[in-house]
Amino acid sequence: MTPTETISSKAGLNQREDLTLLHEVSLATAGVSHLEMCIQCGTCGGSCPSAADMDHTPRALFAMLRAGMREDVLRSNTPWICVSCYHCVVRCPQEVHIADVMYTLKSMAIKAKLYKDNTAPDFSASFVDFVENYGRSFEFGLATRFYLQHQPLRLPGMTGMGLGMLTKKRMSVTPKKISGIEQLKTILEKAKTLELTA
Amino acid sequence: MNKYIFYPGCSMEGSARAYYESLNSIKAPLEMELEEINDWNCCGATEYLGVNLIPAYSLIARNLALAAQQMDGTKTLMAPCSACYLNLEKADYYMGERPTLGAKVNEALQAGGLHYDPGSLEIRHLLDVIVRDIGLEAVKAKVVRPLKGLRVAPYLGCMVPRPDFQHRWSDHEHPNELDCLLHALGAEVIDYPLKTACCGGHMTQIGPETAYELIRRLIASADEYQTDIMVTVCPMCQMNLDAYQGEANRHFGTNYHMPIVFFTQLMAVAFGIDPKEAGFGLELTSAKDALARIGLEIPESAQERGKKKPEGLPMPKRRVTHLIEHD
Numbered sequence: 001m002t003p004t005e006t007i008s009s010k011a012g013l014n015q016r017e018d019l020t021l022l023h024e025v026s027l028a029t030a031g032v033s034h035l036e037m038c039i040q041c042g043t044c045g046g047s048c049p050s051a052a053d054m055d056h057t058p059r060a061l062f063a064m065l066r067a068g069m070r071e072d073v074l075r076s077n078t079p080w081i082c083v084s085c086y087h088c089v090v091r092c093p094q095e096v097h098i099a100d101v102m103y104t105l106k107s108m109a110i111k112a113k114l115y116k117d118n119t120a121p122d123f124s125a126s127f128v129d130f131v132e133n134y135g136r137s138f139e140f141g142l143a144t145r146f147y148l149q150h151q152p153l154r155l156p157g158m159t160g161m162g163l164g165m166l167t168k169k170r171m172s173v174t175p176k177k178i179s180g181i182e183q184l185k186t187i188l189e190k191a192k193t194l195e196l197t198a
Numbered sequence: 199m200n201k202y203i204f205y206p207g208c209s210m211e212g213s214a215r216a217y218y219e220s221l222n223s224i225k226a227p228l229e230m231e232l233e234e235i236n237d238w239n240c241c242g243a244t245e246y247l248g249v250n251l252i253p254a255y256s257l258i259a260r261n262l263a264l265a266a267q268q269m270d271g272t273k274t275l276m277a278p279c280s281a282c283y284l285n286l287e288k289a290d291y292y293m294g295e296r297p298t299l300g301a302k303v304n305e306a307l308q309a310g311g312l313h314y315d316p317g318s319l320e321i322r323h324l325l326d327v328i329v330r331d332i333g334l335e336a337v338k339a340k341v342v343r344p345l346k347g348l349r350v351a352p353y354l355g356c357m358v359p360r361p362d363f364q365h366r367w368s369d370h371e372h373p374n375e376l377d378c379l380l381h382a383l384g385a386e387v388i389d390y391p392l393k394t395a396c397c398g399g400h401m402t403q404i405g406p407e408t409a410y411e412l413i414r415r416l417i418a419s420a421d422e423y424q425t426d427i428m429v430t431v432c433p434m435c436q437m438n439l440d441a442y443q444g445e446a447n448r449h450f451g452t453n454y455h456m457p458i459v460f461f462t463q464l465m466a467v468a469f470g471i472d473p474k475e476a477g478f479g480l481e482l483t484s485a486k487d488a489l490a491r492i493g494l495e496i497p498e499s500a501q502e503r504g505k506k507k508p509e510g511l512p513m514p515k516r517r518v519t520h521l522i523e524h525d
Contacts, residue, residue, distance in 0.1 A: 028251065030247075030251060030255065030288070030292045030296065030299055031291070031292040031295045031296050031299070032295055032296060049395065049396045049412055050396075050401070050408050050412070053405070053407075053408045079248070080404075080405075081401075081405065081408060083356075083396045083398060083399045083400075083401055083408075083412070084244045084356065084357070084399055085356040085360070085395075085396035085399075086356055086357070086360035086361045087356070087360070087371075087396075089360065089361045090360050090361055090362070090370040090371070097361075099361075100247075102248070103247040103248045103251070104251070106248035106249070107248055107249055107250055107251060110248075110249060119404050119405070120404045120405070123245070123400065123403055123404045124245040124246075124248055124249050125249065127243065127245040127246070128242075128245055128246050128249050128250075131239070131240045131242060131246065131257065135239040135240060136208050136239065136240050137208040137209075137240045137243065139208075139209075139212055139213060143403075146403065150404075151406075154406070157445060157448065158445070160444065161441050161442070161444060161445070161482065164441070164482045165213065165441065165482070168215075168479075168480045168482075169215065170212055170213045170214075170215055170480060171212055171213060172211075172212060176211070178237050178238070178239050179237050180237045180239075180310075183260075183310040183311070183312075184239055184257070184260060184310065186309050186310050187256050187257075187260060187306050187307055187309055187310040187312070188253045188256060188257065188306070189309070190256075190305065190306045190308075190309035190310075191250075191252045191253040191255075191256040191257075191302075191303070191306035192250065192252070192253050194252045194302045194305060194306060195251075195252065195302075196251055196252060196296075196298065196299055196302060198298055
């Protein structure tokens with residue numbers, strides 16, 4: 001076992017022995033990711049509006065994937081800072097589905113519990129929680145739950161805006177539930193047993 | 199009559215109520231028939247995809263499966279929200295491009311008695327169907343109150359022109375569909391350089407400083423071009439630039455006041471529809487001054503509720519005058 005592999009197994013990462021990390025990430029991404037085709041040109045990082053706040057540019061992150069640096073990649077804030085603007089995607093000369101690779105890395109980091117800051121994962125988890133239980137997003141519930149837990153100091157400055165959204169009926173205090181919620185729950189329960197591995 | 203299967207998306211019933219109301223007000227003059235998907239669910243926005251892949255795609259695909267059951271005289275599924283449009287299109291495209299994904303999603307759908315064959319539907323955005331199916335000439339013919347002298351910045355954001363799986367748009371970064379539409383309404387359209395730059399998406403929630411900078415760039419640029427009003431096609435863009443403009447101003451010590459509304463709202467007033475019916479007054483950064491330029495008033499009651507106290511001392515609005523004047 002190499003040192004990286006030892007760390008990985010200690011961290012409880014479900015590393016697939018039969019695949020390189022790059023291939024594993026590529027397979028777990030929705031479409032045909034073209035991740036293997038990356039030529040390290042850096043167009044992605046140069047196109048990224050939020051690169052300044054990332055600890056690795058997408059290009060660097062893909063080099064790390066190729067080098068098998070599983071833990072460093074999954075701890076990187078890069079996928080969490082990605083704003084899904086798809087500038088890199090349309091500019092990439094190799095047509096790498098960069099934004100979708102970022103989604104894959106987020107879900108891998110959540111599974112391995114490897115992220116520096118739980119703000120973004122908690123936001124996603126709360127959003128998903130409301131959707132799974134009601135079939136619709138619930139902005140008021142999401143905002144209150146999330147801000148109280150993660151950004152309580154921001155709340156006083158946000159009251160004006162929150163009140164504006166409420167009085168203009170742009171935000172409802174009660175969630176909407178779809179009538180086929182049981183059907184949706186059954187679908188999602190089944191879906192959770194399935195993985196994209198080939 | 200152009201008929202569409204319609205996916206409103208969650209925000210149309212909440213934060214983007216002005217979008218929904220104005221769309222409803224222009225349906226009849228544009229001869230659009232919208233058939234809402236029965237019991238549609240949330241598309242998962244940009245959150246579910248980053249949590250768990252197969253459930254995220256199954257969530258989206260339930261809508262596709264339900265929509266496919268309603269294909270009666272049309273196979274076009276229209277969505278007005280950018281994120282919904284992209285998610286629906288993405289699921290349809292990737293389920294076809296990657297058959298193993300398609301098979302697993304259908305395995306999950308099967309548990310709920312549903313099925314979707316990728317490629318069955320044609321997924322399109324509202325702007326696309328207005329510009330291409332209804333056409334600019336037909337739009338122009340309905341204009342009774344041209345938006346003469348109103349300087350508008352067309353702002354599309356990211357997820358409509360990109361990644362554009364089906365090659366529906368004129369360009370990924372500088373598409374001109376919205377420009378042409380606003381021109382047809384008689385507005386003075388600014389060649390807005392950041393028309394497809396990012397509004398920050400969910401970063402207003404989870405990483406506000408990243409978002410504030412993106413919001414600042416968009417608003418500062420629109421202001422430099424002496425924009426009266428920004429016009430968008432996306433609920434998230436509207437929400438971030440409208441509702442978080444105050445926070446961004448506080449963060450940078452700026453004093454911008456740049457209203458942003460949905461393109462359907464300007465279509466409605468150009469068609470002679472009452473501004474209130476078109477959802478004006480629901481914005482937090484008031485569009486009152488912009489509407490006054492075309493001789494319209496936002497109903498007082500709706501306006502007063504949204505009135506915000508100015509932060510600090512009254513400051514003159516920043517105007518840059520050395521830029522080229524557009525005719």
